[in-house]
Amino acid sequence: MANIMDLSTEDKLEYHFFPVSSGSVQFKVRTPNDAHIALTMGPQESDPMIEVFLGGWGNTKSVIRRNRTKPEKVEIETPNILNGGEFRGFWIRxxxxxxxxxxxxxxxxxxxxxxxxxxxxxFVGVCTGWGATGTWKIEVPPSAPVAAPLYAAPPGYPGYPGVTPAFNAPPQGLAGIGNWVDASAGQIPPGAVVGGQDCNGEPLYVARAQHEGALIPGKLCASHGCAFVPWGGQEHGKPEYQVLVGGPNNWVRTNGSNVPPGAFPGGQSEDGEPLFVGRVNHEGSLTTGKVQQSHGVCYISFAGQELGFPDYEVLMP
Structure with missing residues (x-):
């Protein structure tokens, strides 16, 4: 079952990006014209970049454009392909x-x-403009046959200094286990797993750090020079941390204490309870944090606080 991500876009041609690990995206959009989709290597507008414009030019044409440069690579008449009063479904591969x-x-x-x-x-970005706002329902596949090559671990990477096996990892031989790599001061090891993005579009990497006797999954925001973990109602910055490298990027939507069997282990509480890696959409961000099954929520660190959400996605091998 696919994960559904709800997004709203304003009339300002500003892309909202999210990571993808498969070769397609399916979505429904409700907008009168100009539903724009960007395909990129990172969570921002930068070359190389492919854009698909649906219902442009007053909901009359659809095109494919590369690197924000005309002429269009493909252009086709698509009168009334979009509708401001109902959702229309599409796929891009x-x-x-x-x-x-x-x-x-x-x-x-x-x-x-x-x-x-x-x-x-x-990454995929979506936006609307030219007089149109939009409501999107985006299906993100819960698994992918091939990990996004941009974030694949380099050959032989498990021998990298500072590598430790995933905490309570499944038996060796299971694909996509990954390793936790020591890092500090905003460093991003090669092959780091992107788990989401900050409000400003900066990628957030899956990280964890020690705090008060616990090993806590959280987020690495490189521009801040540290990882952040949620604990005790507050957000805690950690200049020394571990980053998940070459691991899975398979997120499954769930809620409450319904952690799927075999969920990817991320650490443990100070009482020895397993903590899993989760993420939630909040205030324009897709933020990674910790799932504590006994509490029935995913906790994230955000704007100085620890926030709990009963609906979340959990990382699976």
Whole structure:
């Protein structure tokens, strides 16, 4: 079952980015015109970048554009493809440089283009503009056959100095286990797993740190020079921390104490209770934190506080 992410976009052509680990995204959007989708390597507008404009030019045309530069790579008449009063469903796929877009329930795309210089797509952004606001329901696949190549661990990386096996890791041989790598002062080890993004679009990496006898999953925000973990109602900055490297990026939506069997272990409380890696959408961010099953919530650190959410996503191997 896919994870559904709800987003609202303003009339200002400003992309909201989220990480993806598969080669497609499906969504429903309710907007009168100009639903824009960006495919990028990072959570911001930067080259290389592919954009798919649905219902542009007054809801008359749809196009594919590369690197924000005309002429369009593909342009097709699509009158009334969008509707401000109802959700319309679409999918976008990328495979070996072939970008395609189609309507929900239709296997054949109405837009398709082969990029002669393909790049690893790890983020999708959505926005609206030209007089339109939008409401989106985005399906993020709960698993992916291949991890996003941009964040794959380099060959032989488990031998990297400072690597420790995942806490209570499943038996060796299970794919996507990953390692926890010592780091400090905002360092991002190669192959670090992106778990979300901050309000300003900066990627947040899956991290953990020691605090008050606990080993707590949280978030690494590199520009702040530390990881942050939630504990005791507050957000705690940690200049020394561990980052998940080469691990899974498979998030499953759940709630309360319903942690799926085999959830990826991230640490333990000061009382020895296992803590899992979770994430939630909050105030325009997708923030990673700790799932404490006995409390029935995912805790994140945000704006100096520890906040608990009964609905969350949990990281699975």
């Amino acid at each position: 990328w495979d070996s440089g072939i970008i395609s877009a189609g309507r929900e329930g239709e296997a054949i795309p109405f837009l398709s283009w082969a990029d002669p210089e393909p790049f690893p797509i790890a």
